Amino acid sequence: MKDKILAESAKLLWKYGVRTITMDDIARRLGISKKTIYLHFSDKEDIVYQAVKHHIEHEMIECDRVMCLDMNPIDEMLLVSDMMRRQADAINPSLLMDVQRYYPKAWAFFLDHKEKRIINDIKANLKRGVEQGFYRSDINLDTMARLRVELVQLGFDDRIFPNNKDVKDVIATQEQLLHHFIRGILTEAGFATYNERVKSFN
């Protein structure tokens, strides 16, 4: 039952936002009583925390799967855009900002994951790209890896991009930022590959 509550809660929270969804909404959706939910979770904060944790752990498995494919570093970078488009309907654009503002425990888990995992994955991508001649050798790997992570967060921040009214706008902003980031690190050889890939992506 706990897994089922977590899975359905996550769907609701991602889609409608962590501020909108109440314990009543979750109970109604599952056709169970709130009392049953409280058997497994102490409060809404606990559900949000466990849903974020579960999502991140699942995402890590996905990432490992992609990296096993040993693809071109540029393709790997572009995959983010692909993933975002596929998940568009399921994710509320204010999710990241709301978790940051109102759910400190879940946010701390995300920050820790960002420090330990995401930055290293991006750094590994950048390092491979430089070695294979796609990315410029004069980029600072630490600075650029940190920049890439921060850009994703910026792109979700409606204080910085007030024109982001709905999911479509947020994705457009994220894609501008992603493509701009990639272009900024490419060598001439990298540009040739990138231009080819972008053509086939659209």
Added chain:
Amino acid sequence: MKDKILAESAKLLWKYGVRTITMDDIARRLGISKKTIYLHFSDKEDIVYQAVKHHIEHEMIECDRVMCLDMNPIDEMLLVSDMMRRQADAINPSLLMDVQRYYPKAWAFFLDHKEKRIINDIKANLKRGVEQGFYRSDINLDTMARLRVELVQLGFDDRIFPNNKDVKDVIATQEQLLHHFIRGILTEAGFATYNERVKSFN
């Protein structure tokens, strides 16, 4: 006397940081009593606010002067890096972060200036660059102008770039971010001009 206090205070605050400098330091530097300072300023917060305000207003005049020169948009963008290197000795890397954290009134003035002025100046630069064929026509001017402003702030943030130990590191980070930003928006014609300029800058 007020102008003199403000000018000397600004030098101290910029160089040693707004947290380090006390009213005693300012009085000592000017060889006056604190009582004299309190004739003109209500407290340290007031000095920081007026120093930030004066600095920004002075900077606006400088910016107007540069823009009157009607220079190439790429050169105009690269000037930031030039200015930063010249001011390196005078500015404490934690200044922007400390004002944000501890001086809400001065920070509000900066934010207002950012909204009303900096973003528009950058947007004008981007627009000219697109019109003149240096920048890609598919960039979103609003998104890219906002990104450029946020990058400067990010580059000063020691929580995001913990390797920024001193002014030299901060400048190196800012230059990575600036050049990466410019590269990300260039057309092929833009790259030719940029490569030429970068050669002559070093």
